[in-house]
Amino acid sequence: MDEIIENLKRKFDQSIxxxxxxxKSFKTGRANTAMLDNVKIEIYGTQVPIKQVAGITVIDSKMxxxxxxxxxxxxxxxxxxxxxxxxGLNPSDDGRVIRLNIPPLTEERRLDLIKSINxxxxxxxxxxxxxxxxxxxxxxxxEKNKTISRDDLSRQQKNIEELMQKKRLEIDQLKTNKERExxxx
Numbered sequence: 001m002d003e004i005i006e007n008l009k010r011k012f013d014q015s016i017x018x019x020x021x022x023x024k025s026f027k028t029g030r031a032n033t034a035m036l037d038n039v040k041i042e043i044y045g046t047q048v049p050i051k052q053v054a055g056i057t058v059i060d061s062k063m064x065x066x067x068x069x070x071x072x073x074x075x076x077x078x079x080x081x082x083x084x085x086x087x088g089l090n091p092s093d094d095g096r097v098i099r100l101n102i103p104p105l106t107e108e109r110r111l112d113l114i115k116s117i118n119x120x121x122x123x124x125x126x127x128x129x130x131x132x133x134x135x136x137x138x139x140x141x142x143e144k145n146k147t148i149s150r151d152d153l154s155r156q157q158k159n160i161e162e163l164m165q166k167k168r169l170e171i172d173q174l175k176t177n178k179e180r181e182x183x184x185x
């Protein structure tokens with residue numbers, strides 16, 4: 001029984017961590033190195049994350065600077081960023097460093113981002129509900145097999161619902177914070 005609850009908590013936390021990572025990738029109109037986390041650069045015939053081939057720093061709220069470790073890779077990095085349509089950025093380079101000017105978000109783009117955020121949140125909630133359903137089924141099976149009493153089952157069902165409510169509140173807070181960040185001009 002304890003194993004089922006611990007497994008449930010672990011899966012809940014994994015789902016929320018996954019949502020946090022997804023939310024980091026949303027462009028908010030402010031410079032943030034996490035915007036480039038999903039960018040892959042082709043180097044020597046292999047796709048590698050940008051962080052492995054360059055140093056990334058935020059210069060100010062509207063500018064990111066990328067300094068390649070190997071200056072010969074600058075064109076590959078520039079091309080990869082330009083070709084990533086989800087970023088919508090146009091990098092400029094001076095032969096040594098790449099600069100990304102982060103344009104302000106339009107109202108239409110902000111609303112699209114909020115729709116995407118709501119979709120990611122709903123996917124997370126579905127994963128959590130599925131996990132809860134599996135745990136409740138496992139507990140019901142234990143009760144049917146007389147491994148646990150009906151009172152234990154009832155107590156654990158209540159604990160699961162309380163945990164579920166806490167996780168929903170945590171997800172709602174993540175969503176609210178990200179929406180506020182996007183809507184703030």
